[in-house]
Amino acid sequence: MKKGKHLVSLILAAAMAAGLTACGGQTAPQTTAAASEGTKQAEAAAPAESQEKEEASAGKAEVTLSLNHVGATTHPYQYGSERFAELVSEKTGGRIAVEVYPASQIASGAKAIEFVQMGTLDIALESTMAAENFIPEIGVLNLPFLFENADQAFSVLDGDVGNELRAAAEAKGFKILCWMYNGFRDISNSVKPITAPEDLKGLKIRVPESQVFLKTFETLGGVPTPMAISEVFTAMQLKTVDGQENPSAIFVNNKYNEVxxxxxxxxHIFTAEPLIMSLDKFNSFSEEDQTTLLEAAQEAAEYQRQLAIDSADQELQQIKDAGVNVNVVEDMSDFKAAVQPVYETFKDQYGALIEKIQEATK
Known part of the structure; x- marks a missing residue:
């Protein structure tokens, strides 16, 4: 792992020297609480054993790939990434190793994908919000109420629509190895429970820098405020924003219950996480190794998705136990009706993909 640590040092030093900041307002995390978008579940599956396997395989590997993600070492991102590393090592007899860098050690958001594009980073597990800066078609996945449940979304991502998005990525010089999962997004704030669209009127809600997210919360009557995830806790603490929207894992890990x-x-929005590699890097491998990377990624994705699903109920209970007022909006029909103008706004850009997704989810 010395080589990996040296790589991180060089990357961070270069980034600081060049004054690099994450595109779309997504900067590397500045605080412990905001350094990851994960949760503390599944600790029984401690990463120590798989980390040892990574180090052992990296010692004899012909090629070592760096993989960066934003989650904590206890987030399903980490377990999914480690599973991918294990499978790649097993399937190649240790010829190819994957070193995993959690908690945005190398970069986060659009900057991580830019590093993949530059060849500074080999693989990034990143959000669709970050990815749409490079692969616009992926932005369709950020539309509100696109999927009823996770299984429905996985079926689409692993089917024809997912393949079409993969092709769009290749046209831009990227290879999507698989689709992992962060969860469905919920809304938290310091003012009142959200039970109907009108409850959002005038509330300043932090959103990612995505045109779809901005339009969605504008349409619902809120005041969407884009900012980096690393700034959110302080912004809510100082009342710069009233709240935020994210999957429960982020709320728990970043201790938003304190603010x-x-x-x-x-x-309101399903959050897919593409595992992205540069197409040039992918094509540098033999056809056999390319197949191995794709198979290992898909197996790891299925493992990671289940971990994320299984942890959701635990996270919600943790939020309740922390003294937060939790309400479940059982009937979302008013919200769905309220965001129809969002679909109209993006019809020209995503219309064909929306129709294919709707057809696939009937």
Whole structure:
């Protein structure tokens, strides 16, 4: 792992010297609480054993790939990434190793994908919000209420629509190895529970820098405020924003219970996480190794998705136990009706993909 640590030092030094900041306002995390978008679940599956396997395989590997993600070492991102590393090592007899860098050690958001593009980083597990800066078609996945449940979304991502998005990525010089999962997004704030669209009127809600997210919360009557995840805790503490929207894992890990009193389960947007590699790097491998990388990634994704699903109920209970007022919006029909103008706004850009997704989810 000395080589890996040296790589991180060089990357961070270069980034500081060049004054690099994450595109779309996504900067590397500045605080312990905001350094990861994960949760503390599944600790029984401690990463120590797999980390030892990574180090052992890296010692004899012909090629070592760096993989960066934003999650903590206890987040399903980490377990999914480690599983990918294990499978790649097993399937190649240790010829190819994957070194995993959690908690945005190398970069986060659009900057991580830019590093992949530059060849500074080999693989990034990043959000669709960050990816849409490079692969616009992926932005369709950020539309509100696109999927009813995770299984429905996985079916689409692993099917024809997912393949079409993969092709769009290749046209831009990227290879999507698989689709992992972060969860459905909910709304938290320090003012009141959200039970209907009108409850959002005038509330300043932090959102990622995505045109779809901005339009969605504008349409719902809120005041969307884009900012980096690393700035959110302080912004809510100082009342710069009233709240935020994210999957429960982020709320728990970033301790937003300290600055938010209300958590409303709205599940308004499904959050997929593509595992992205540069196409040039992918094509540098033999056809056999390319197949191995894709197979290992898909197996790891299925493992990671289940971990994320299984942890959701635990996270919600943790939020309740922390004294936060939790309400579940059982009937989302008013919200769905309210965001129809969002679909109209992006019809020209995503219309064909929206139709294919709707057809696939009937």
């Amino acid at each position: 938010n009193d209300y958590y409303s389960v709205t599940h």
